[in-house]
Amino acid sequence: MSDVSRRELLQLAGAGIGVLADGSLMAAVSQTSDGHSGSGKPVGPQVFKLDLARTAGEISPLLFGHNLEHTRRAVWQGLSAQMLANRKFAGTSITDRRATTADQGFIGLLRSQGEPGLDGVAAHWYGIGDSWTNFYVDDEIAFAGRTAQRLDVIEKGRWGGVGQEGLDLLAETRYEVRLTLRTHFGMKARLRLCDSTGRETYFQQDTFWSANEWHVWAADFTAKRGDPRAKLEVTFEGLGSAWLGAASLLPADHFRGLRQDVIGALKEMSVPVLRWPGGNCTRNWKWKEGLLPLDRRPLWLASVSKERRLRSSAPAEHYDGSGRTARAGGQDACRCSGCVRHARFCRRR
Numbered sequence: 497m498s499d500v501s502r503r504e505l506l507q508l509a510g511a512g513i514g515v516l517a518d519g520s521l522m523a524a525v526s527q528t529s530d531g532h533s534g535s536g537k538p539v540g541p542q543v544f545k546l547d548l549a550r551t552a553g554e555i556s557p558l559l560f561g562h563n564l565e566h567t568r569r570a571v572w573q574g575l576s577a578q579m580l581a582n583r584k585f586a587g588t589s590i591t592d593r594r595a596t597t598a599d600q601g602f603i604g605l606l607r608s609q610g611e612p613g614l615d616g617v618a619a620h621w622y623g624i625g626d627s628w629t630n631f632y633v634d635d636e637i638a639f640a641g642r643t644a645q646r647l648d649v650i651e652k653g654r655w656g657g658v659g660q661e662g663l664d665l666l667a668e669t670r671y672e673v674r675l676t677l678r679t680h681f682g683m684k685a686r687l688r689l690c691d692s693t694g695r696e697t698y699f700q701q702d703t704f705w706s707a708n709e710w711h712v713w714a715a716d717f718t719a720k721r722g723d724p725r726a727k728l729e730v731t732f733e734g735l736g737s738a739w740l741g742a743a744s745l746l747p748a749d750h751f752r753g754l755r756q757d758v759i760g761a762l763k764e765m766s767v768p769v770l771r772w773p774g775g776n777c778t779r780n781w782k783w784k785e786g787l788l789p790l791d792r793r794p795l796w797l798a799s800v801s802k803e804r805r806l807r808s809s810a811p812a813e814h815y816d817g818s819g820r821t822a823r824a825g826g827q828d829a830c831r832c833s834g835c836v837r838h839a840r841f842c843r844r845r
Contacts, residue, residue, distance in 0.1 A: 585740055587618070
């Protein structure tokens with residue numbers, strides 16, 4: 497075989513001529529139309545020989561995989577088992593106002609999502625008892641990140657609170673509910689799951705909270721029938737202020753906050769690794785926040801193309817901080833837990 501210089505080797509590699517054999521890179525000098533190599537030296541036919549009995553090692557199946565994407569609903573209502581949107585009661589997201597004219601490229605305003613309503617209720621939640629309850633997205637007393645949902649009940653004997661609708665409950669399925677809350681004075685609290693009309697109650701639990709510190713309220717229930725438009729409501733009774741810092745609703749069979757049916761689909765696809773974060777995520781991701789306890793991790797703002805969304809089900813929602821790979825059925829479910837790009841899986845299939 498011909499000896500070639502580094503320059504010639506790079507030229508040959510660019511032309512797609514080269515072979516890896518016996519642990520060394522051997523290359524044939526390409527022949528030009530006049531029978532000469534790129535160096536001007538005459539060349540003849542070239543022969544390559546591969547010793548297939550010799551191996552230089554194994555290619556790890558983890559070398560290639562799939563990319564995780566945090567946009568749209570690839571995580572929430574995708575890989576994540578979390579059923580609540582904006583579960584940490586984030587406040588206003590910032591609208592990007594760059595390049596709003598034609599000569600600047602007319603990117604336009606990025607849609608600002610996650611803004612609280614005019615009544616002071618966090619995005620994706622609705623107020624209950626607004627005639628005797630004042631609502632605020634509080635940026636002074638917060639649990640996860642910069643804000644919490646505050647409500648002041650100003651009439652004695654009245655119940656005020658917040659709720660979220662459109663929750664898809666499956667029949668004979670057990671669910672886990674977890675709330676982080678605090679009250680300024682002693683107040684009664686009620687956790688309720690009901691139908692869209694509020695007439696049929698699937699689960700209800702009452703308790704009493706005080707001491708002006710954060711408490712965790714955990715409960716579980718089994719849905720007796722399916723309802724794709726169920727509601728979760730958290731209300732308080734008694735004069736005083738209450739704060740909601742985090743809320744969670746998960747099917748009890750979740751795997752570290754991930755959906756078992758989607759993990760099963762990933763195993764069928766033989767996905768060795770799900771890589772996260774992607775390129776769009778790096779500008780927003782703060783890795784230190786992923787080391788906090790699960791419900792303490794702040795929401796983060798994802799900016800992609802013409803959308804801007806608050807993410808309450810980021811991959812860090814499912815990472816336990818141990819550095820271990822999440823595994824299910826002997827196969828890797830994810831490396832840091834994330835999502836399947838542009839894939840949506842129906843819970844009712």
